[in-house]
Amino acid sequence: MQVAPAVRVAIGEEFGLEPGSISTGKMVAALKALGFEHVFDTNFGADFTIMEEATEFIERIQKGENLPILTSCCPAWVKLLRAQLSRQVKLSI
Known part of the structure; x- marks a missing residue:
């Protein structure tokens, strides 16, 4: 899976995190839980x-x-x- 910088920002806000919050770890964990073996920026x-x-x-x-x-x-x-x-x-x- 490949993730763009804008997605990292938008996904956190979508799930109620403060704008600009770092949600990369949570997003990667969720993608791996869905079955993605690798997640790249x-x-x-x-x-x-x-x-x-x-x-x-x-x-x-x-x-x-x-x-x-x-x-x-x-x-x-x-x-x-x-x-x-x-x-x-x-x-x-």
């Missing part, structure tokens, strides 16, 4: 994405390949690129 995955993008960027610089790198996790941004720039930009999606 969305930021954890984002960190891996950044490291992979940096590795790819360095490789492209060293090999003189396909720059710039345009990247986003936002589906709307990807859709815009496909719709507006697909002829001008080689997309690796």
Whole structure:
């Protein structure tokens, strides 16, 4: 299970905790009780994405390949690129 930062805040408020209260432990315990073996913070995955993008960027610089790198996790941004720039930009999606 992956949990975004906004969810951690909203879930506590939904169950009557003070706004801004830390409810991460309770939420993880509840998710594990529901059967989820692992619970990850969305930021954890984002960190891996950044490291992979940096590795790819360095490789492209060293090999003189396909720059710039345009990247986003936002589906709307990807859709815009496909719709507006697909002829001008080689997309690796």
